[in-house]
Amino acid sequence: DAKTTQPPSMDCAEGRAANLPCNHSTISGNEYVYWYRQIHSQGPQYIIHGLKNNETNEMASLIITEDRKSSTLILPHATLRDTAVYYCIVRGYNTDKLIFGTGTRLQVFP
């Protein structure tokens, strides 16, 4: 699976959009981009995933660049409860394994 690179930490004001970048320059054509988050001392929570098109659900939007080498997770209106570590993971089509990187620690402040 392709390796991902994320900034170690980010801050965001409550109510503003949080834009979390992820670099996956070695991604191959059949690999998906997944985002999970982990709130302190809990199991990770699925957020969203995509292959090449932008995706949106009730939690977030995922913007994938045309060359698929990077993506951005957007939380449109961050709340204090969005404070967590966000993991960007690249996963092959034929595997269920998730290999976690170091993630981005997002701190939402009042």
Add this chain to the structure above:
Amino acid sequence: GAVVSQHPSWVICKSGTSVKIECRSLDFQATTMFWYRQFPKQSLMLMATSNEGSKATYEQGVEKDKFLINHASLTLSTLTVTSAHPEDSSFYICSARDPRQGAREQYFGPGTRLTVT
């Protein structure tokens, strides 16, 4: 979404004893479950893939005789830490994929915090 539970949520045991952690899929059947370990301020590390009705597949560097995995039914996988030592103290998390979901996202349990004294 689908629900995965773990039991116990935390456990303290003495060095040299064995501890069993259960992972259950509550509203779906999972032929495959995964076990992760997470040390403080670190990321999750995949330990093994638990396959219903067959042997688990361990990641490189994980001792299969120390971390026994049994997936006896489609809703239950267990991880037994044998002869636990203080360095095994960690947060153990399981996950499972709901095969009804075409999107292949996994659902994670709440984790089990193990402290070995």
